[in-house]
Amino acid sequence: MKLLKQGRVYAPQDLGRKDVLIAGGKIIAIEDEITMPNSGFVEVIDARGKLVVPGFVDSLVHITGGGGEGGFTTRTPEMHINDAVVGGVTTLVGVLGTDAITRSLENLLAKAKELKALGLSVYCYTGSYHLPAVTITESITKDIMLIDEFIGVGEVAIADHRATPVDHLTLAQVASQARTGGMLASKSGIVSIHVGDDKQGLNLLREVAEYSAIPVGQFYPTHINRTKALLADGIEFAKQGGYIDFTTSTTAQILAQGEVAAAQALAIALQEGVDIGQLTMSSDGNASLPVFDDKAKLIDLQLGEVKTLHQSFVEAINCYQVDIELALRSVTSSPADILALKQKGRLILGNDADINLLDEQSLAIDSVIANGAFLMRANTLITNAYF
The missing domain is CATH 3.20.20.140 (Metal-dependent hydrolases)
Known part of the structure; x- marks a missing residue:
C-alpha cells in the first residue's frame, strides 16, 4: 500500500490538498487526511509541494x-x-x-x-x-x-x-x-x-x-x-x-x-x-x-x-x-x-492508480506511478527493462 500525503490533487478537477491511498494497483481512498497504523505494509510518501494528477x-x-x-x-x-x-x-x-x-x-x-x-x-x-x-x-x-x-x-x-x-x-x-x-x-x-x-x-x-x-x-x-x-x-x-x-x-x-x-x-x-x-x-x-x-x-x-x-x-x-x-x-x-478506457484518466475510487507527481511551481514531472507501482521516483527512472 502507498499513502500519498498532502499533495494538491487534480482529479483532473481541483480537489485541494488531500491524502491518496493506493492498494492492489487501485485508488482506494481520497480524503482530507488518512491515518494509518504504523505498519510495514504501508509506504508513506510526502507529496507536499507536488500536484497529484492522473x-x-x-x-x-x-x-x-x-x-x-x-x-x-x-x-x-x-x-x-x-x-x-x-x-x-x-x-x-x-x-x-x-x-x-x-x-x-x-x-x-x-x-x-x-x-x-x-x-x-x-x-x-x-x-x-x-x-x-x-x-x-x-x-x-x-x-x-x-x-x-x-x-x-x-x-x-x-x-x-x-x-x-x-x-x-x-x-x-x-x-x-x-x-x-x-x-x-x-x-x-x-x-x-x-x-x-x-x-x-x-x-x-x-x-x-x-x-x-x-x-x-x-x-x-x-x-x-x-x-x-x-x-x-x-x-x-x-x-x-x-x-x-x-x-x-x-x-x-x-x-x-x-x-x-x-x-x-x-x-x-x-x-x-x-x-x-x-x-x-x-x-x-x-x-x-x-x-x-x-x-x-x-x-x-x-x-x-x-x-x-x-x-x-x-x-x-x-x-x-x-x-x-x-x-x-x-x-x-x-x-x-x-477511447472508452473507463479505469483511466481520473483519480477516483476504484480507478487504476496511474498518477504523476508534478512540481507545484514548474509542473515538471517528479515521479510516475503506473498501476500502483513507481516507474520514476524523485526524477530517477526505476523501470526494469532488459535493454
Whole structure:
C-alpha cells in the first residue's frame, strides 16, 4: 500500500490538498487526511509541494517505429518504455503508419505486451494508413473482439498523398466493422484518422455521417493543428459533434510552414467554444516528422517524441493561459473517455492508480506511478527493462 500525503490533487478537477491511498494497483481512498497504523505494509510518501494528477493518456504512439518515407535509412526506432515514463505517459495506444509491410501488426502486438509487462497500460489499433486494412484475423471486427489490446482501427489516412483514395461508402464499411467489434467487446471501436494537408480536410468524414448511420463521433481525427485551415475545419467538425486531436511532436521547420503548436491550437479551440471533452493532444511519438515540397518529395525528416505531450500541457498553461484543469483533461480524461478506457484518466475510487507527481511551481514531472507501482521516483527512472 502507498499513502500519498498532502499533495494538491487534480482529479483532473481541483480537489485541494488531500491524502491518496493506493492498494492492489487501485485508488482506494481520497480524503482530507488518512491515518494509518504504523505498519510495514504501508509506504508513506510526502507529496507536499507536488500536484497529484492522473497519468497521461497518449492516444497515438508508433511504439514499433514508423517513417520510411525517405527509404530504409529513414525508418524510425521503436519506443523504449523510458521514453513514455519521463513524459508522464502511463497509458498509450500503439499504431502503424505509412509502413505496414516491415512494421507488422504482430510486431505491434508483441511490443504492446512487452510494455504492459514492464508496467504501462498499452492498447493498439488494427489497420494502418491504407485500405483495405491489414489485420491479424483477416477481419477488423474479429481483431477488436478477440484481441484484448485492440480497441479500434487506424490510423487511416485521408486528405494525404500517402492515403488510399476511398469514397464515403468504403470508409463507412470500415467504421461499421470497427463499431460492431467495439459494441460486442465493450470497447470504443474508434476509427483513428490521420489527416493530411490536402484541401478536402475532414469532408470525407462528414460524408460518411451524412450518407450512413455512422455518427461523426465514431471518428477520431488527428494532426488537426497541421495548418490554420485544417484547425478551422476541425473546430467546425467538433461543433458538429466530432472529436479532434492535436499533435504535440513538431519541428521549427514544420511550424514555419504553417503548423499551429498543439498548445496554441487547444487554446484557440477552447476560445471558440469547443467542449474540452472533444479535445485531446497526443504525441505521435516515434513517428517520422516528414517535410515534403510542393511536389510531395521528402526534403526533411525528424523523430516524434512522447515527452512532447507533457511539454505541450505545460505550454498550454504557461504560454496560452489555458486553465490547468482543462489542459489536464486534454491529456487524461478526454482521451480516456473517447477511447472508452473507463479505469483511466481520473483519480477516483476504484480507478487504476496511474498518477504523476508534478512540481507545484514548474509542473515538471517528479515521479510516475503506473498501476500502483513507481516507474520514476524523485526524477530517477526505476523501470526494469532488459535493454
